[in-house]
Amino acid sequence: MVITGRVILTLALVGTIVGPILADWNRSHIFNDSWPSHARFHGVVALGTATLMSVFALWQLWAATAVALAAAVPITYWGSFFIALAVPGTGVDDPPHPVARPAGIPINVLVPVVVVVLAAIGWLLGR
Numbered sequence: 001m002v003i004t005g006r007v008i009l010t011l012a013l014v015g016t017i018v019g020p021i022l023a024d025w026n027r028s029h030i031f032n033d034s035w036p037s038h039a040r041f042h043g044v045v046a047l048g049t050a051t052l053m054s055v056f057a058l059w060q061l062w063a064a065t066a067v068a069l070a071a072a073v074p075i076t077y078w079g080s081f082f083i084a085l086a087v088p089g090t091g092v093d094d095p096p097h098p099v100a101r102p103a104g105i106p107i108n109v110l111v112p113v114v115v116v117v118l119a120a121i122g123w124l125l126g127r
Contacts, residue, residue: 006061013061016054020047030087037091041084048080071123078112078119085109 024030030043056072084090092106093099100107 009061010058013054013058017051020050031089036094037089038094038097040087041081041090041092044084044087044090045080048083049077052076052080067123067126070126071119074115074119075123078115081108081112082116 024043024047027033029035030040030047032040035043053072053076056068056076060069060072085092092108102110
């Protein structure tokens with residue numbers, strides 16, 4: 001019974017990875033020319049979050065550890081910002097609404113770097 005439940009959850013998680021990508025990774029959504037670059041950015045963040053959380057959940061489903069779960073949430077949410085940065089046509093801000101840039105680094109790039117690094121260090125030290 002436990003294995004059956006895990007297989008069913010595996011199917012649900014794979015659907016959570018594949019479904020949103022098929023629905024949104026196209027010209028009607030992420031690559032829609034009428035979308036501002038920052039809207040595209042958050043569209044990719046949403047897809048990245050669903051995908052990364054699902055991949056992590058698959059891993060946890062078959063080999064669970066509490067410390068990894070605690071690290072997964074910040075790593076997957078903020079880590080998806082890096083995926084969004086790599087997609088052509090996305091932007092960290094839209095004129096005339098620039099984001100703050102401490103030390104010349106956009107705040108919505110700086111914060112994800114800091115949080116992901118802290119979470120990774122916490123996971124490595126806490127496991």
